[in-house]
Amino acid sequence: MNILAVQPSSKCDSNCLACPWKEKFSCVGVMLPLEALEVLTSNLEDFKFDEGVLICPNPLLHPKIDVITREMGKFCRNITLFLPVSVSRSFLHKTFLENVDFISLIIHTYKDLKSSLQIVKMLLSQGIDNLEAYILLDSNSDFAELFSIIDLCKSYGLKIILGPSFYTSPYTDKFLEKIVKKENVEIGLHYGRKYFYNAIKIFIDNYPVTLLTSPSAENCRTLYLNPYGNFSKCPLSKFEVNYKRITREDLRKMLFSPCPVSQKVIRLSPKIQVSFVTKEGVEIPGEVLELLELISQINSFRGACKVLGVSPSTYWEKIKSLEEKLDISLIISVRGGRKKGITILTDFAKDLLKEYKEIRERAIVSLYEY
Incomplete structure (x- = not known):
């Protein structure tokens, strides 16, 4: 799967716990130059990404977010917009959301979700059916709290994904050890790939939940564009080029280089064959x-x-x-x-x-x- 990840803004109006971008960008309000996408378009020719993702900090804070989504639509088959669940309602104009295929709400805690249910209702009332809950799973996650979040998401019929902050390693092992002991839980078929990770389906009271398990290192074809207009394989990559100097060969080198995330973690993926x-x-x-x-x-x-x-x-x-x-x-x-x-x-x-x-x-x- 070919994935383009774009961060339109380094600014955010939310206060998510353990945000990986606050330290990197300080959330000072740098906005992606539109020329960076124009340069990408000119270098891609007929190449298309299977998926484009607009990731935190809050992409909607970019004053030209509608232009960015339209431009990405030229070379991305699908576009997913990631937002903190506590995003301000003043930014959720339907015109901004018309060019995206999926909206994923990032949820850190039960408190965040509970206090932001009006956001969920507002999006659903606008006829947005492809609404997803992206529940962060890390070393500090509380098992009981995770199930409370899942139950609340289920009540609104949201698609549910459990995964790490992007470009970090999943904490799947402890979660699986605990969840298999719980009643009415099944580990289902291998889901394949989701975003930058391998994934499986689990069923909690027969409700399907996607669990991201390990970096999808095999045939990893990703490109990352940060708010400063710098291209790289991902934020962990040492090879980074600004859009003013980027060449077609640079882009090719980034796309086909090894996955930096996978080099830091276990390479096993839970693909079990039982007969x-x-x-x-x-x-x-x-x-x-x-x-x-x-x-x-x-x-x-x-x-x-x-x-x-x-x-x-x-x-x-x-x-x-x-x-x-x-x-x-x-x-x-x-x-x-x-x-x-x-x-x-x-x-x-x-x-x-x-x-x-x-x-x-x-x-x-x-x-x-x-």
């Missing part, structure tokens, strides 16, 4: 177990295949072949009646899936103990 073998030597492969898990969640065979990016016809044959070898059914397709067009698991498949989840969760947690 079962019967006493008769019949293997139930991990790919089939993942498919069964998705079917249990969405009650659709074709829908599950679509999510996994596999051919329904191929996997239908695999399921039927496996059922013949086991001499027992795994799925039931209902074609008529009130439940027309759904696929459900048999009792045997449900028991199999339960054991699969338990083993996989223990394996994922054990990865972070090294």
Whole structure:
């Protein structure tokens, strides 16, 4: 995934705890020169970023934020705007938000969220459906407080992400160790990548939450533009060039250089493959177990295949072949009646899936103990 991260302003009207940018920028009010994006446009030619992110300090404080979002739309397929949840309501004009695809509210504490619910309601009342809660997870996070934040976000139907301050290492290990002991919690399928990190899905009382697990170092293609108009791979990179001197070769070098964040942390990513073998030597492969898990969640065979990016016809044959070898059914397709067009698991498949989840969760947690 190619990601462009832009910080339009070093100024902020919020007072978030543990803000990583206060020390770096002092929040003095430096504003990104619009020429920096014009230079980027001229050097990119037909290249497009999969995602553009506008990150804190508060991007809306830039007087030309509407111009910046329009310019980014020329070379970013999607744009996500990150804002502190305690942002002043006076900046939330709908005209500023029309050019962004997603809005992510950064939440540090339960108190911040509770005192800013009018912000959430205001955004929802403007018809903004792609509203996300980005809950910061760090070494000082209180486990009980995190669940209180999650419960409050759930009540408003927000998409939820648990992750670190951008460009820092996640504190996933302790969180996973605690969460697997909690009732009504499941660790789901591997989500893939989200922003700059690998991610997995967890289900808290059946509500999906994305957990960022480790820096997405493999094929990391990111570019960072700070309020001074300096380009780099990310804030941790030593190679930085101002927009007045940047060349196409410089940009290419930044995009294809190694991930600085990953060099400071463990390289393991929780991608676990679990399979079962019967006493008769019949293997139930991990790919089939993942498919069964998705079917249990969405009650659709074709829908599950679509999510996994596999051919329904191929996997239908695999399921039927496996059922013949086991001499027992795994799925039931209902074609008529009130439940027309759904696929459900048999009792045997449900028991199999339960054991699969338990083993996989223990394996994922054990990865972070090294």
